[in-house]
Amino acid sequence: MGLLQIVHLETNDADAELVGAELRNSAIECELIRARSLPELTSELAQRPVDIVLAERHGSSVDGLRALAVAREKVPGVPFIFVCGSAHSDQVGESLRAGATDFILKDHLPRLVPSIRRVIQEAHTQRDLQNVRRELLRHAELLDLANDAIVISDSEGKISYWNRGAERMYGWSREEATGRDVHTLLQTGPPEQLAAVMRTLQEEHHWEGEIRQIRRDGSEIVASTGWTLQGNDPEASLLQLSIDVTSRIVAEEALRGSEERYRRFVEEDLTGNLIMRPDGSIITCNPAFARIFGFDSIEEARAANFLSFCIRRTKGAELLASLRPNESTERHELEMQQRDGDTVYVATKFIGSFDEAGRLSRGEGLFL
Numbered sequence: 001m002g003l004l005q006i007v008h009l010e011t012n013d014a015d016a017e018l019v020g021a022e023l024r025n026s027a028i029e030c031e032l033i034r035a036r037s038l039p040e041l042t043s044e045l046a047q048r049p050v051d052i053v054l055a056e057r058h059g060s061s062v063d064g065l066r067a068l069a070v071a072r073e074k075v076p077g078v079p080f081i082f083v084c085g086s087a088h089s090d091q092v093g094e095s096l097r098a099g100a101t102d103f104i105l106k107d108h109l110p111r112l113v114p115s116i117r118r119v120i121q122e123a124h125t126q127r128d129l130q131n132v133r134r135e136l137l138r139h140a141e142l143l144d145l146a147n148d149a150i151v152i153s154d155s156e157g158k159i160s161y162w163n164r165g166a167e168r169m170y171g172w173s174r175e176e177a178t179g180r181d182v183h184t185l186l187q188t189g190p191p192e193q194l195a196a197v198m199r200t201l202q203e204e205h206h207w208e209g210e211i212r213q214i215r216r217d218g219s220e221i222v223a224s225t226g227w228t229l230q231g232n233d234p235e236a237s238l239l240q241l242s243i244d245v246t247s248r249i250v251a252e253e254a255l256r257g258s259e260e261r262y263r264r265f266v267e268e269d270l271t272g273n274l275i276m277r278p279d280g281s282i283i284t285c286n287p288a289f290a291r292i293f294g295f296d297s298i299e300e301a302r303a304a305n306f307l308s309f310c311i312r313r314t315k316g317a318e319l320l321a322s323l324r325p326n327e328s329t330e331r332h333e334l335e336m337q338q339r340d341g342d343t344v345y346v347a348t349k350f351i352g353s354f355d356e357a358g359r360l361s362r363g364e365g366l367f368l
Contacts, residue, residue, distance in 0.1 A: 010059070022109045052078060057082045149165045160178065210224050225242035273288070280305040
């Protein structure tokens with residue numbers, strides 16, 4: 001305990017000396033400032049930091065309750081102890097209800113220093129708690145700036161913290177969500193996945209993944225989330241940090257569906273499809289193209305050169321040279337040859353892709 005600043009309101013010099021001697025004898029480190037009147041008390045409280053106020057309850061010219069009111073106005077939160085010659089129980093109760101911290105009789109002055117130490121410790125603890133609350137509030141304000149949904153729940157699943165990101169993501173306000181069961185509110189699931197996640201949390205205290213949840217408007221979303229379990233029952237708390245990835249999941253599923261439809265179209269289509277380079281080397285083709293030209297597989301066909309299927313290579317070169325941007329070239333009955341030299345007649349349609357300089361970069365063909 002550092003050097004305490006104690007203001008003592010006492011009109012009686014002898015009593016003031018007794019209090020001072022008690023403080024000195026106890027080896028308590030303090031600066032004791034004497035005030036003999038209410039104006040002096042007011043002045044002392046206004047001009048210096050004060051750790052504790054001592055005052056007579058009924059002095060010759062001092063109203064103790066009035067002094068208490070002044071102290072509460074000037075230095076709210078500073079402990080105030082009445083040091084009195086005598087008092088009835090109703091006076092003690094009235095003083096404590098008015099805001100006094102303690103009530104010490106002058107006949108029992110040895111109790112004064114322990115009371116001072118106790119109330120100062122309580123005051124320090126209260127200030128520390130206030131500092132912690134302010135720090136938590138500052139952190140909460142920062143968390144509200146996060147785009148992620150941040151949710152904290154206790155061991156029973158009751159929500160104790162719900163940031164602005166959670167309000168935006170799920171639709172419930174902080175007031176509506178606080179105190180609700182987090183998994184019931186969000187219908188987290190499916191149930192078997194939630195059960196597996198909870199088992200992982202109990203074993204590893206952390207889980208990351210994607211899980212289905214329901215917004216306030218009833219719409220289903222997919223949350224990419226990380227859950228951290230801190231502590232053990234019954235004091236455990238669960239922290240969830242989540243973002244809504246529904247749009248990404250929907251886009252990925254649509255892309256997979258499109259790729260599957262394209263794959264099936266390419267594999268099942270009777271039309272031969274070909275993509276080749278300007279020199280005739282084949283980039284890719286479908287099974288129908290391989291069958292038309294007598295190959296057993298796409299891999300065999302890709303190893304060949306398109307110009308080798310032309311009766312004369314010059315015909316193939318002329319065909320590629322005839323391609324123009326944004327135009328197609330058609331041949332209704334083009335004589336070509338299979339890999340074994342047998343003649344095959346096909347109807348074809350070619351289009352070309354060109355670079356910025358207007359040079360052919362690839363050709364695409366359809367064969368029937």
